[in-house]
Amino acid sequence: MKIHVVESVLKANDAVAAAIRRTLQQAGLLALNLMSGPGSGKTTLLEKTIPLLGPRHPCGVLVGDLQTTRDAERLGDLAVHTTQINTGTGCHLSATQVAEALAGLDLQSLAFLFIENVGNMVCPAAFDLGEHRKVVLLSVPEGDDKVAKYYTLFQQADVILLTKVDLLGVLDFRVDRVREDLARLNTRAPLIPLSAKTGEGIDEWLAWLHAQRAAIVAG
Ligand SMILES: Nc1nc2c(ncn2[C@@H]2O[C@H](COP(=O)(O)OP(=O)(O)O)[C@@H](O)[C@H]2O)c(=O)[nH]1
Ligand SMILES: [Mg+2]
Numbered sequence: 001m002k003i004h005v006v007e008s009v010l011k012a013n014d015a016v017a018a019a020i021r022r023t024l025q026q027a028g029l030l031a032l033n034l035m036s037g038p039g040s041g042k043t044t045l046l047e048k049t050i051p052l053l054g055p056r057h058p059c060g061v062l063v064g065d066l067q068t069t070r071d072a073e074r075l076g077d078l079a080v081h082t083t084q085i086n087t088g089t090g091c092h093l094s095a096t097q098v099a100e101a102l103a104g105l106d107l108q109s110l111a112f113l114f115i116e117n118v119g120n121m122v123c124p125a126a127f128d129l130g131e132h133r134k135v136v137l138l139s140v141p142e143g144d145d146k147v148a149k150y151y152t153l154f155q156q157a158d159v160i161l162l163t164k165v166d167l168l169g170v171l172d173f174r175v176d177r178v179r180e181d182l183a184r185l186n187t188r189a190p191l192i193p194l195s196a197k198t199g200e201g202i203d204e205w206l207a208w209l210h211a212q213r214a215a216i217v218a219g
Contacts, residue, residue: 053111
């Protein structure tokens with residue numbers, strides 16, 4: 001019985017996500033769902049990325065957290081539109097929450113829409129938000145064993161960002177272990193080693209973003 005309930009929740013979510021996808025298709029922007037454990041550097045990456053995309057590429061941000069508007073405050077001056085979604089006890093964003101946030105947004109004016117999901121490596125993987133691309137972050141302090149452990153998240157990724165690589169010399173983290181696990185789970189998504197602190201990998205990340213947007217806009 002419990003399984004049926006879970007299935008119907010996911011089905012209802014998928015229907016709303018499909019409607020979001022149709023809306024986004026007409027808007028000419030690239031929508032990205034950023035997923036990772038808490039503290040892996042999602043907001044910091046957006047703080048770095050949005051100014052580099054510049055005024056020619058206006059950005060909207062939806063940011064999910066259980067509580068507080070702290071991330072929205074960090075991003076509010078950078079993005080042309082920022083909405084904080086508080087999920088209370090919810091461990092992921094749902095398509096309905098995203099649809100409600102999008103209703104008040106002028107999508108035509110945006111080049112990129114970043115959706116920062118609730119920090120969690122399990123639940124967000126099950127909930128389609130109607131995004132064009134899924135961005136999964138893994139930070140060096142989290143450990144090199146997480147790809148295999150939280151495989152459902154990494155399997156779905158369109159790009160994987162290995163963040164905080166400035167800490168590689170401090171912590172015992174084997175990048176080759178991550179690459180080996182990804183070779184078994186997801187050979188489609190590029191792995192971009194990145195540091196918001198030193199700027200390493202940021203150019204590659206920006207190039208990936210522009211290429212994905214060009215592909216979406218070209219239809
Ligand atoms: N050393 C280092 N710390 C980082 C980097 N990116 C983020 N952090 C730190 O990691 C912590 C969590 O970052 P935050 O962006 O809030 O993570 P989020 O929960 O995924 O949004 C903050 O203290 C950041 O300053 C990085 O590239 N290198
Ligand atoms: Mg954050």
